[in-house]
Amino acid sequence: MIAKLEQGFGLRIHRRVKLRTVTGMQTSGGAMILKRYDGDVMRKRLEALSDALDSVLLAGVEVAPYLRTDAGLPYVADRGGLYTLQPWLRGRHLSMKSREERMAAAGALAALHRAPAGRTSSKSFYLRVPPLSEKYRHRLERAHLATLKSPELRESWRPFQERARQSVLQLQQASLERALDRDVRYGSLCHRDPAPHNFIWQEGGAALIDFDLAGYDVRAHDLYQLLNHALYLNGWEAGLFSEMVEAYERVFPLDADNRRILQALMHYPSLVIREWYDFGKSGNRDTLRVRLAWAQTQEEKRRLEVRV
Structure with a gap:
């Protein structure tokens, strides 16, 4: 395996x-990260993602692209697996506890979106993702089914269920299709998992890593996920969302349709849905009540800023 990697990527592995x-891995080309992917479907996806990250890097955004073999492929195939190498970016993961880190994360996400990664790629089709409204409808349905296992807490679930339902209805409107079409035509690559451990x-700045879930999506969705991580880790505080949105728009402003989508998503009670969704998978009642109470409190605080 080591010999194949060395031959394929033209490096010595120490x-x-x-x-x-x-x-x-410590190599003759510096520190690297080796990943394995399974399944033949991943070949086209890795090739498309490699093209996209090359474009992002050429646009001046700090990312770790896939190294290419002498044959121009972003992987070495061996015994049913696909192996990739990426440069190791030095630094530490964000905690998002400080305003400086949250602003840097929002700016880094906007810089990624601003790079027209998919505009000239013939393989961008392999990075298309399912409709946004379907994802949130599915999570709502799974969370609702989980509440049937805990009747004593169902009454507190109903207002959050209605908010989530209204949010999904808004996501099904034409503004979502227009924003997706515009962002895909522009070529905005979305990270789709902008969690602190992926920065x-x-x-004084932030760089994104781990693009395994990346694709061509509505960029307001990426921003919404980042805002949710900030809320989950810090609890709500005045200006938490507006400051991060402003930091994002200083780099790459949102269009009107993306703004409508972000507004619809901000009414979707993700923290509460997440707790019920996880409970449905695990069945663990020990921590459900405590975690759910905290999530409900944070969602009510979120609404204070969303109304402004």
Whole structure:
């Protein structure tokens, strides 16, 4: 395996360290991250994603692209697996506890969206994602089914269920299709998992890593996910959302349709849905009441700013 990697990528591998989900490697080209992917479907996706990240890098955005083999492929195939190498970006993961880190994360996400990664790619089709409204409708349905297992808490669920239902109805309107069409034509690559552990803090700025879920989506959805992570980790505080949206728009302003989508998403009680959704999968009642009470409190605080 090592010999195949060295031959394919034209590097000497000096040392390797098994990490939680990846393998760190010290090579003649510097520190690298090795990942394995399974399934033949991933070939086209990795090729499309490699093209997109190359375009993002050329646009001046700090990301770790896939190294290419002498044959121009972003992977080495071996025994049913596809193996990729990416440069190791130095720094630490964001905590998003400070305003500076939250602003940097929003700016980094906007810089990613501003790079026209899919405009000239012939493979962008392989990075298209399902309709946004379907994802949130599905999560609402699964959460609702989970509440049937805990009748004593169902009464508190009803107002959140109605808010989520109204949000899904808004997402099914034409503004979603217009925004998606505009963002895809522009070529905005969305990260689709902008969690703190997928940002690296570098000398006052932030860089995105781990594009496994990336695709061509509505960029307001990426921003919404980032706002949710900030809410989940910090609790609500005055200006939490508006400051991050402003930091994003200083780099790449939202159009009117993306603004409508963001507004609809901000009424979707993701934290409460998440707790019920997770309970439905695990059946763990021990922490449900405490976690649900906290999520409900944060969602009510979110509404204070959304109304402004």
